[in-house]
Amino acid sequence: MYLALTIGAMVAVRLCFLGLPAGRDESGYLIVGNAWGDGDSLYGPYWVDRPPLLMWIMDLAGNLTALRLIGLLSCVLMVLGVARAAYVVRGAQAARWAAAAAALFSTAHWFGVPRTNGEMLCAGFVAWGIALAAQAMVGQQRRAWLPALGAGVLAGCAGLVKQTIGDGVVFAIVLAFAVGWQQPAARRRAATVLAAGAVGVVVTLAVGLTAAAARGTSLAELFDALVTFRAEAGEVIRRSASGATTDRLLTLLATWVGSGLAFIAILTAWHVARRRDPVLLAVLAVIAFVSGTAILGGSYWGHYLFQLVPASALAVGLLADQVRPRLRTALAAFTVVALLGNLVYTIAVPPQDGATAEVVGTWLRESGEPSDTAVVAYGQPNVLGNAGMSSPYPYLWSLPVRTLDPELTTLSAVLTGPDRPTWFVDWSGVDSWGITHADRVQGDLRDHYRKVATMCGRTIWLERGENRTLATPGTCP
Incomplete structure (x- = not known):
């Protein structure tokens, strides 16, 4: 009953966010997943540096509401x-504390929970992978290989959603080695768990990659997108870092502290140092791994912290009876008050992120025709999602543009080609984001397009050979 009430409260809060404007990643991934098929790019007509299972989930969802419900299910x-x-x-008391922490963190607006992202879609895979690994290593399981195999499968699924999520693998490896180190009699079990888990991971990845290849996305293309591109993009991020990047880092660190995640990490490290508990050590390893990937990525988006939730919530459950009652009560009260304050504030003062894209996209949809296409420079695929339009340009985010098309050769070819878009939305200037070869695109726009509107500070161009009845502009946020 306690667990049902906990989950019910979380679901009730999350349903309040269901109607918020679409996020950039939500819209972009839906566009890519729904269009995955024929085309010259990684996923048919579009390119994105994400693994194929994420695209299958987007294809399954089909629309924003369904996607958010899938995120809630996760x-x-x-x-x-x-x-x-x-x-x-x-035991049972630890389970109640862990469930309460996981549900509470899953309602925190500052972790980006209104939007469904890769971290959220991986959360169910990660949590159950950890549970099965724990069952295999420390549970009363006669056939340890069976839950270990399941843990490997779930870890492989998480990696097929977002390539940097290796939480389950880190947990299983550290737990197996820690138990084997402390208990020589358990070393055979540890070897069995690692071997079965590795088989699960490898088979799952092989099946996923083979299925993607059958749909037209080859292993070589995926390696280039998931590995080579990330290295090149990291250098682009480093070169183009600005004051906004530092501000995001400071916000990320402040959120980490204010949300209670920092206290959980510190308490976990303290108890690991004192007790050498193998499960807590594995949890701490996951927290360190996730924190490292969030920092090393260089982008510092708040929703990266959601990846810490499964391990941190488990730490809460394991530490609940190890902490003095007064300290436990104080920390729990602080976390609840902070998260509830964040929740009340965001309901009373809804964030405007995505609202401008909704206004511009809605205007495009009302002004356009069903066959119209559009390009948004650079990024903002939620404009396309709200407009219900596809794009002939394969890059829907700014980072692929800056990394793979820095001289805008591909964009220029699209704007001057026979299938050029009906609309062009200049979101923040064609020379923004450090783009240094914007003259070519500016000339293409003058030759083939005309300015027809300025919406919420964004200039909108229409192809010269087309005529449209322009809709009444919406109210800008």
């Missing part, structure tokens, strides 16, 4: 998985 599974892991290791 959070429900995450709460259940974290509770199961805590129960296996420490």
